[in-house]
Amino acid sequence: MKPSSAILALTPILLLVTALPTAEAHRAWMLPSSTVLSGEDPWITVDAARSNDLFYFDHNASRLDNLTITTPDGSTVPAQNPRTGKFRSSFDVKLAMNGTYRISIADESMFARYTENGESKRWRGNAARLQAEVPADAQNLQVTQSHNRVEVFVTAGAPTETVFKPEGQGLELVPITHPNDLFAGETARMRFVLDGAPAAGLTVTIIREGIRYRDALQEITTTTGENGEFEVTWPYPGMYWLNVSVGGRGMPGGAGPSQASTNDPQERPARRASYSVTLEVLPQ
Amino acid sequence: MNKLIPLALCSAATAAPAGVAQLEVTVQIPRLHVAEYHQPYLAVWLESPDRSRLQNLAVWYDVNLKNNEGTEWLKDLRQWWRRLGRELQMPADGVSGATRAPGEHTLTFTAGHPALLDLPPGEYRLIVEAAREVGGRELLEVTFQWPADQVRQLRAQGSRELGAINVRINP
Structure with a gap:
């Protein structure tokens, strides 16, 4: 069993409602x-x-450290001409192969909150650094693990589906309707998985581009069914941001967050996961 | 590069012998007074109502650019690209050809033509899609029965990127 699913499986009944870091205040895309x-x-x-x-x-700008470009045959290629400015990072991709590419920024991070000598502290880093940087005798230690994934799909020539195979960590989208074959007025069906297993009961939020030039957000919300599937009928052509996040009580597969009481990263931290994808819907 | 002349052109404007079923499509490309004009990319195809049967009739694109670079904009014929184009290797024998100037262009397909061979009898849509570089896009369709019981004339009128589309079906 993968460590992440072990964490989930071992998550005991909620003992304490933990104050978790607030959900990401900004939209990643x-x-x-x-x-x-x-x-x-x-x-x-x-x-x-x-x-x-x-x-x-x-x-x-989003950092590009955890950027992965997966080609239609499952191999990965590096980004070309990457740069990071104040407001955005940019990179180029040559689609040398016909088929569907998946471009992902998948971050895994640990967040700790604790008291040391009567002073409350916050720490953010990765699992590997947790033990070294958070003191073993920290009091009121609360550790949260998050998986945040931001993706796009692009297709050269005929679409393929090799890149839809989930990696099994955090939230992932498994398209049923191909994400590069979306048209206004048509209904798309897709599935969410959490650590590779169908994620039921998630709220899916979908927002069309161009927020600056309208007063109402016009977001579409829907919920994933038993098998993690949901449907959306695209009202207009355009670029859409689709987001799901879970954490705390909303985390499927468990009653709620537990909390690690030590700085041992193997010890069941509370978990958060989010997923965002930008989808292009074409006019008929 | 292989210069291919659509088969349709070879038989254009030839009258079919009596009793031979024929599909004749006349596409009008309007003359546009715009600052930067490029001849449109244009696709003509047939599809059955449930799209289980799809048949290319013609694709006009910039075939003369070096390294097949004209294929870069084929996706702008987006319905054709979705239905047929993305699975097709270009240039496509008997289907693809150079873009055409404003005016009327007639394509004639006589029974026995590869495009009509094995076409099961039934209802079909004939679709014409045009997309112009730095311009717009337009899609027109007419529905007909194949083969026809008598001479049928159908028409669709474009408003921007296409003029009139006239389809004549001989039984």
Whole structure:
């Protein structure tokens, strides 16, 4: 069994409602220059940012440390011309193969809150650094593990489905309707998995681009069914941001967060997971 | 590069012998007065109502660019791209050809033509989609029965990127 699913399986009944770090205050996204391409060796450029409005650069750049570009045959290729500015990161991808690519920024982080000598402290890092950086005798230690994944799919030529195989960590989207074959007025069906297992009862939020030029957010919300599936009928063409996040009581598979009482990363931290994907819906 | 002339052109405007079923499509490309004009990419295809049967009739694109670069914009014929284009290797024998100038262009397919061979009798949509670089896109369709019981004339009128589409079906 994978460590992450072991953590879930061992999660005991909630003893204490933990004050968890608040959900990400800004929306994380990538925006590709195109999602459907023809011709030989087409290129795309992708922006990666966190912002309030979609899709505007109004907060900060996303880091590209955990960027993975998976090609239609399952191999990975490096990003070309990466750069990070104040408001956005950008990189280019050459689609040398026909088929569907998945571009992911998948971050795993640990968050700790504790008291030391009567002073409350916060710490953020990865599991490997937890033990070294959070004192073993920390009091009131609360540890939260988060998996945050931001993705886009792009297709050169005919769509393929190799990249839909989930990696089994955190929240992931498993498209049923191909994400590069979305058209206004049509209904798409997709599935969410958490640590590779169907994620039921999740609230899916979908927001169309161009927030700056309208007063109402016009978000679409829906809920995943027993098998983690949901449907959405696209009202208009455009770029859409689709987001799901779970944590605390909403974490499927457990009654709620537990809390690690030591700085041992193996000891069941509370968990959070989020997933965002940018989907392009074409006009008929 | 392989220069291919659509088969349709070879038989254009030839009258079919009596009793031979024929599909004739006349596409009008309007003359547009715009600052930057490029001849449209254009696709003509047939589809059955449930799209289980799809048949390319013609695809006009920029075939003369080096390294097949004209294929970069084929996706802009987005319904055609979705239904047929993305599975097709370009240039496609008997289907693809160069873009056409404003005016009327007639395609004639006589029974026995590869595009009509094995076409099961039934209802079909004939679809014409045009997309122009730095311009717009338009899609028109007409529905007909194949084969026809008598001479049928069908028409669809475009408003921007396409003029009139006239379809004549001989029984």
